[in-house]
Amino acid sequence: MMEWIISILLMTGSLFMLVAAIGVVKLPDVYMRMHAITKAASLGAILMLAAVFLRYPQWVVGIEALMVVMFVIFTSPIGAHMIARVSHRMKVPIGDGYVMDELQDEADRQSAERAGGKSGETTEGQSGKKDGGKGGEKIDTGKL
Amino acid sequence: MTSTEAYPILNFAIYFSFATLTISLFAGLYRLLTGPSLPDRIVVMDLVASLVIGLIITYIMLTGQTVYLNVAVAIALLVFMGNIAFAKYLKRRLDQ
């Protein structure tokens, strides 16, 4: 009986990983590929770790599997968020069929304001400084 | 060598997931080679880390050597560091 549960967990986990890989190939732009990876691949890893704990029910295996699960759960959204932020700032082209992009609207509005301002150079420098400070905060998100 | 010969269904599941994960690795390779931008390729790094964790787990199930879970822990940590390093690098390159 137990081996059936283990087999089903193992196969479901690897199928979720296959789904994530198909998503990476098939989805149209970076953000949607990240949707596929942060969700499907981490669930696949969790299922497979549960399988290995059921197969070898020892303390060491349980603790290490729990560590991997915690790392995957807590770090994969943060990593995806940072890559998404920087790729939106790099102006990576978005796919077709977007309904709205309010972040791009906000950036356009700010750059229009900056162009409309009197002293272009100083505002440019300030905004650069602001960006640096924000990056410093972002690394704090790794504290969790 | 294998510790799973007593359970045919488990044996099947192990080889099935080996095959699935290998196909997934090739899908990731395709995206790595044709990805139009640099973030696409970084995203593939994340996927490949998950796939390698899966492969390690399948190998543990095949051989019974639970020591290899340490490798999975190390990979799960390293890929996060890699993500942050890539994000910082891209941002710095963007600011210049």
Next chain:
Amino acid sequence: MKPIGFFVRIFRLVLFIFYYLKELVLSSLFVAYDILTPKDLMRPGIVAVPVDLKSETAIIALVNLISMTPGSLTVDMSPDKKKIYVHAMYLYDKEKFIHKIKTELENRIRLIFD
């Protein structure tokens, strides 16, 4: 921060972890279904969601939780921490999407961390 009982907080945290796991499973199934079917279903977009949480921990937890709910992924945060820009995969109704994040996720986080 009002001194709610410590054990009440811990109890809510445990409930929150179970909720998080449930969201993870649901979102994975959702994304899997979407990938395996033709992509006519998708209406992607990036929405600005206003937040009014104060502590850093609460905001980080909210960002994490948003990235784990079905079809949404945090992209950026405004410099004054008043808005979060969320990439959504199924944006049929913007108001409903924002309302869901505000009621389901933010209140839950506020009860624990804020």
